Amino acid sequence: MSSSLHPRTDRPAVTVIGLGPMGRALAGAFVAAGVRTTVWNRTPGRDRELIEQGATGAGSAAAAVAASPLTVVCVIDYDAADAVLRQAEVTAGLKGRTLLNLTADTPERARDTGRWAAEHGIAYLDGAIMTPTPTIGTPDAVFIHSGPEELYRAQRPVLDALGGVHTHLGEDIGRAAAYDIALLDIFWTAMTGYVHALAVAGAEGVKPTELAPFAQGIGVILPPLFRQLADDVESGGFSGEASRLSSAAASMTHIVHASEAHGIDASVMRSAEGLARRAVALGHGPDGFTRIAEFLGRR
Template sequence: MSSYTQESAVTVLGLGPMGRALAGAFLDAGLRTTVWNRTPGRDRALVERGAVGAASVAEAVSASELTVVCVVDYDASDAVLRHPDATAALKGRTVLNLTADVPDRARDSAAWAGEHGITYLDGAIMTPTVTIGTPAAVFLYSGPEEAYRKHRSSLAALGGTQTHLGEEIGRAAAHDVALLDIFWTAMAGYAHALAVARAEGVTARELAPFAKGIAEILPQIFEAGAEDMATGTFSGEGNAITSAVSSMAHIVHASERHGIDAGVMRAAEGQARRVIGLGHGADGFMRVADMLARQARPGGAGQSAE
């Protein structure tokens, strides 16, 4: 039996794969769910499961105190939310924008919402559609804590781990871009590694078990790197950056010998050599992070002292 009352309601705007997964999780949890999508017809399966299909954005947001938005980017969410009819209907209600974009767009949208009497939360979904509604889902939120607490029981329908990161509205997006930086850089590295391996006669299936071994040592390296950034230690006792540069050069040479573009590794090697040029050759690789962070323009929102 659902723990939600019949009065529990949520609206979902945007019915791409992730939007459909979000709406489905709300339905499965027993929340009255209203859905809308710019392209007609995408709500059919959800309506058959019990969702209410709205004919307009204004109708959709009027049906619930909480509206969850999940579209391709903030250009798309602005086009939906800032339509005069939608803006008027949202006054006094809460928007949770789970659309992925950069932190400044979240801050701009929060400012707009405040000018129109709309409570605004931002969020990031850190796991694939298949995890939504399961214990494996991971959601990050930022913005007014009171609003998050008010809707936390409804958001629990989405499953998994849910973390409110603080009142500063850009924090969820900041985590999102940083974490996706790890993911896509790693995926680019793996794709490049498979290409180099094949050029040397090593199949992807042969390499994969050893690639998994590399992935398994990363958590402790991540923890140590975070400690380096927090303390400014950057010890190179185990592997000085001069040694790292040597192995990077080997990768570049092996790649380019086969005519494989080594631009990503050349960029990483270049950063490491700049650190050495600054007199930090005995330090560990995380000195690169310190160097890059020091290049950031001062005064950025949410900028920490680390």
């Protein structure tokens, strides 16, 4: 008989819970890599295309976790994850198996789930996906993980089906979420700044496509600055030799005034300006902009 009629059962197996855009991308990558993949979603019908590709649809979350030694969860937040995983029959089904939670939330929520998993005999890894859905299954995907290193290494052969780069950040369960929160902080504040800039430019008659090449130029400046500023914060130098905090605050004020002159909400920039002004008022005007990181971290 051909293998297509009798599929091999010695292939690695995984269950994916949560079939939003990212969950479907994860499950699709597993299927494409030849991993036996079971899928389940709280809202029925999202598994249809995956089943056509070769996945197995489970009738319940409990049946899904029982189908594989590794379950990968990717839902909107830990409230949604808990609503599924902490059902008695699902928790019982996970006992003695491995759970990888790729759901985004806070570091403390990750640690709480780690404690819950330990109490119920579930091997637990936490993680985050740092790239968008089209990258999953390609060399461009980026995943970060935290939890027991031995457990992480044991699961790597299956996780490699997702493509890209996988980095283990340490055994503290909350460490991946800490990186995720910090990096998303950069992303969403940058995105907010960009759409605000488009609004301000538009009010001055500058088309978005006219501004975009210059905005990309700003983006090119940032990567070397990130490392330079990180070194400055870690060393405690806070040098204002290149640019003083008082000068940065003045620049922010100009943006606020230009925005509000057109009736454009400037609350985000007002907040940033407020941080800078408070630091200046404490005598840090001659310091560099990185002084704000130290200022924010004070207890």
